[in-house]
Amino acid sequence: MDYRFECQRCLYCCSKEPGYVFLSKSEIEDLSNLLGLGETEFIDIYCRKVDYGFYYLVSLKEKDNFDCIFLTDNGCRVYEKRPLQCRTYPFWKGIADSKEAWEKEMESCPGIGKGRLYSNKEVHEIMKSGNSEPYIIFKKS
Ligand code: SF4
Numbered sequence: 001m002d003y004r005f006e007c008q009r010c011l012y013c014c015s016k017e018p019g020y021v022f023l024s025k026s027e028i029e030d031l032s033n034l035l036g037l038g039e040t041e042f043i044d045i046y047c048r049k050v051d052y053g054f055y056y057l058v059s060l061k062e063k064d065n066f067d068c069i070f071l072t073d074n075g076c077r078v079y080e081k082r083p084l085q086c087r088t089y090p091f092w093k094g095i096a097d098s099k100e101a102w103e104k105e106m107e108s109c110p111g112i113g114k115g116r117l118y119s120n121k122e123v124h125e126i127m128k129s130g131n132s133e134p135y136i137i138f139k140k141s
């Protein structure tokens with residue numbers, strides 16, 4: 001299968017629809033450092049806890065219009081430290097592992113089908129690298 005992709009900077013994937021940007025421990029550290037905040041303060045201001053039963057995962061907040069909390073008129077405010085989930089889109093499991101899903105994703109991402117050709121090996125490596133450990137906050141029993 002041919003994977004062609006080049007981001008068109010439309011910012012659709014940072015906005016418009018509700019979704020989650022889950023963070024790992026190291027991403028929380030990186031973003032806190034970038035913004036000069038403590039980790040607890042960073043989570044309080046920029047994150048929401050998503051209930052997963054016995055624990056919470058930590059995701060970036062969205063604005064009322066579903067824009068990511070870090071989306072500005074000039075693009076991503078934390079671009080150099082943007083989470084892995086953002087870096088690896090659209091090469092996600094569930095999108096890049098089937099032709100049907102990849103082609104369906106074109107409806108949301110105008111960069112799919114344009115620009116550089118990625119080999120199957122590259123795509124699999126990116127998909128594998130996208131599996132960072134999410135930060136888990138256990139609920140008190
Ligand atoms: S939706 Fe696709 S083209 Fe638009 S900003 Fe996101 S990755 Fe780039």
Ligand code: SF4
Pocket residue numbers: 013014021060068069070071072075076077078079082083086
């Ligand atoms: S962190 Fe940046 S790249 Fe990721 S969704 Fe938010 S604005 Fe977009």
